[in-house]
Amino acid sequence: MSTDPFAxxxxxxxxxxxxxGDEMIPLILRYRDVRLAANDTARxxxxxxxxxxxxxxxxxxxxxxxxxxxxxxxxxxxxxxxxPWFRRPADPAYARRIEAIVDSLLDAAQDRPEVEAVSDLAxxxxxxxxxxxxxxxxxxxxxxxxxGIHAFKVxxxxxxxxxxxxxxxxxxxxxxxxxxxxxxxxxxxLAAEFRGRKLITEEIVGFAHVTFAxxxxxxxxxxxFALDHLSHHPDALDRLRSDPxxxxxxxxEYVRHLSPLSHFARICPAGDKVGGMDVPPGGRVGLCWAxxxxxxxxxxxxxxxxxxxxxxxxVGFGSGPHNCLxxxxxRLVIRTFLARLARRNIRIQVxxxxxxxxxxxxxxRSAGFGxxxxxxx
Numbered sequence: 278m279s280t281d282p283f284a285x286x287x288x289x290x291x292x293x294x295x296x297x298g299d300e301m302i303p304l305i306l307r308y309r310d311v312r313l314a315a316n317d318t319a320r321x322x323x324x325x326x327x328x329x330x331x332x333x334x335x336x337x338x339x340x341x342x343x344x345x346x347x348x349x350x351x352x353x354x355x356x357x358x359x360x361p362w363f364r365r366p367a368d369p370a371y372a373r374r375i376e377a378i379v380d381s382l383l384d385a386a387q388d389r390p391e392v393e394a395v396s397d398l399a400x401x402x403x404x405x406x407x408x409x410x411x412x413x414x415x416x417x418x419x420x421x422x423x424x425g426i427h428a429f430k431v432x433x434x435x436x437x438x439x440x441x442x443x444x445x446x447x448x449x450x451x452x453x454x455x456x457x458x459x460x461x462x463x464x465x466x467l468a469a470e471f472r473g474r475k476l477i478t479e480e481i482v483g484f485a486h487v488t489f490a491x492x493x494x495x496x497x498x499x500x501x502f503a504l505d506h507l508s509h510h511p512d513a514l515d516r517l518r519s520d521p522x523x524x525x526x527x528x529x530e531y532v533r534h535l536s537p538l539s540h541f542a543r544i545c546p547a548g549d550k551v552g553g554m555d556v557p558p559g560g561r562v563g564l565c566w567a568x569x570x571x572x573x574x575x576x577x578x579x580x581x582x583x584x585x586x587x588x589x590x591x592v593g594f595g596s597g598p599h600n601c602l603x604x605x606x607x608r609l610v611i612r613t614f615l616a617r618l619a620r621r622n623i624r625i626q627v628x629x630x631x632x633x634x635x636x637x638x639x640x641x642r643s644a645g646f647g648x649x650x651x652x653x654x
Contacts, residue, residue, distance in 0.1 A: 281580060282640040283568035292552025295563055295638020297331055303551040304540065304563040304638060308572035308592070311564050314543060315597035318348040321543035321562060323599055329542045331563055331638075337429055337440035343483035345491070349598055358469045358476075359484060359602065362462065363410075366606045371409065375609055378405045378415075379617045387621070387653055391628050394649040399500040400426065403493060406610045410603075411488070412461035413450075420446070421489070426497055428490040433635060447485045451478065462488070492603045495537035498633075498645035499607075500614055502535045503527075505649055506582060507618075508625040513584055517619035524615040527584040528608055533591035534582045535645060536567035539637055541595070566592050567642060623653040 286293040287306040295304045305311050314321045326341040327334045341347070344355035365371055382402055386392045404418035411417075425431070429440035454463035466481045476484075507514045517523055540563045545551075548558040556562060570591045571579040594601040601607070629650035634641050 281571045303554040306568040308569040308575045311569040325544040337435040342487035363602045366609045391652040399497040427494045498537045528611045529589045532593035539567040540565045
């Protein structure tokens, strides 16, 4: 497994200076400190549209993603609007629809001499599963597949044209739902109330924007990472096959080990001193989920990937009041993929492997794969 680039500064001070372009951002590295910061919304605020991702997204959007780019108590009220919707993956009928999508993709993959895991499996699975989540026709997924791994980024860089395409699509869906109300996510938002009034268009766009942009590449990268691991460790696939319940802990471990969302920012409204660095009022700090998930004071031998690791209190889906609303859906998709794959009597072989690495403020870490060509026998 890959080395942990944050190990030395995490052990020595718990912080690192991350340089992102012209901005120096202190990165919080230790598990306990990351969780404390995620819960301290007064000191470390999320009320900053476009500035929570690092690098920021202010060059491609001026809208506020909801509920993530607000703080309690307003965050709680916004979150309560969509919380019941994001609990739908717990419904057995919902799970059966995800199973059908996975089986269809795996059937098609087995009929081919080789498949590219990103474009042939993970991307269409994430997109079709999103259609189930949003209550939209599965045919809509063909549009989203065309966007690629991220809705408006390419290799971690913001692409204004892609961002405009996403916003245009969202506005089109809102207009369609107004004209033809149904049982979909957009119709629900149009009918919803916030503090005694209907949501305005900008708020609906804010909810939809993070739903399409957030969690997309993270789920895709986790699925591909799991496939690569299983191809190099056929014994792990045998374990999943002989013990189906293992998919639960395996899913958590793949998310922990890869940490597909490596870091996220918070804003210091009044300024602060973090890791010996002076943060000016409105300045940013980084919560480094990837480092926290490899903190050896919490996870025994964190660089080992253990499918049965338990307990596994990782922060791969964030922590605190802003933890990922889509985590139930993401977990279901990954678990279902692992379970349905394990039911097949196959061995996976890698034909081509193009690893992804990301520079996180000067620290290079593994971020999955840009391309992974597989064959099954």
